[in-house]
Amino acid sequence: MSEIFVMYELDQPAAARSSAATSPAEERPVVRVHAANAAPGSSTTPGPRTMCGRDTFAMGTASWKPSEHLGSSWYTPKYAQLVCAQCDAVMEI
Template structure:
């Protein structure tokens, strides 16, 4: 969906960067405290759950492919 003007009610927010984070210990539906590149996940908006274990699907939402963090991607690919 196209992004609306900042501050516009209902405007879609486009992420500046998409990071990968492991699941929180004992909580498979929650992100851990740090991304794979070491950033704090506290203030990050969570995307729908993606799995790196399904090779046919990318670990990130495909519509944000151009915003993927190269450091996180390198860890996921290894």
């Protein structure tokens, strides 16, 4: 099986603010956790679609790698309550 990437669907950014005090690198909350295969010919880049068919372009890639945590779930335990049911079903097969 190819490398699996844990992808974070992030909350939409807040409306543009006139204040320069807001950092552009401000962390956005995770809304849903998805799984994606590696891009064709790569082991370091997620593919264009998650297991449930969502576009990965605007998602964040988690540092959690299932291949480094054998015997654990494919997703980051911190976000267990936010796991996409469709991605989880595919990962169970």
